[in-house]
Amino acid sequence: MNNFGRNLALWVVIAILLITLFQFFQPEDQSASSEIPFSKFLEEVESGQVAEVTIMGNQINGKGLSGEFTSYAPNDVDLVPVLTENGVEINAAPSEEGMPSIFGILLSWFPMLLLIGVWIFFMRQMQGGGGKAMGFGRSKARLLTEKAGPRDL
Numbered sequence: 001m002n003n004f005g006r007n008l009a010l011w012v013v014i015a016i017l018l019i020t021l022f023q024f025f026q027p028e029d030q031s032a033s034s035e036i037p038f039s040k041f042l043e044e045v046e047s048g049q050v051a052e053v054t055i056m057g058n059q060i061n062g063k064g065l066s067g068e069f070t071s072y073a074p075n076d077v078d079l080v081p082v083l084t085e086n087g088v089e090i091n092a093a094p095s096e097e098g099m100p101s102i103f104g105i106l107l108s109w110f111p112m113l114l115l116i117g118v119w120i121f122f123m124r125q126m127q128g129g130g131g132k133a134m135g136f137g138r139s140k141a142r143l144l145t146e147k148a149g150p151r152d153l
């Protein structure tokens with residue numbers, strides 16, 4: 001019964017970890033900001049419906065009368081003058097592209113490392129010999145000779 005309880009606890013922990021990982025890697029809620037085409041973005045700017053934008057590379061995040069939005073801008077050199085003519089507050093931020101951070105690399109490799117760890121754990125559990133990874137060669141068998149029979153041991 002004790003072994004059953006330990007196995008059940010192990011499976012519960014694994015299930016909780018998998019649910020947590022699943023929730024962690026879900027995309028963010030996109031209901032707060034809608035993605036609009038660049039042409040519609042320009043129309044809203046010219047009609048005065050956009051109050052503020054943040055430009056990060058080619059990504060444009062903004063706030064307007066209809067709520068928050070995102071758009072992808074081509075390399076348009078006339079964009080900033082159009083925004084300033086229409087009284088839009090412009091914020092600039094560095095693009096999020098570039099070298100991935102150490103945290104990003106670890107985050108992307110975490111599921112694979114977790115699977116490898118669980119696989120190693122189960123392989124060690126399946127092996128006898130006290131859970132040693134290379135536990136062969138420790139047999140309790142003894143060589144029987146003519147002088148020492150099975151009763152003499």
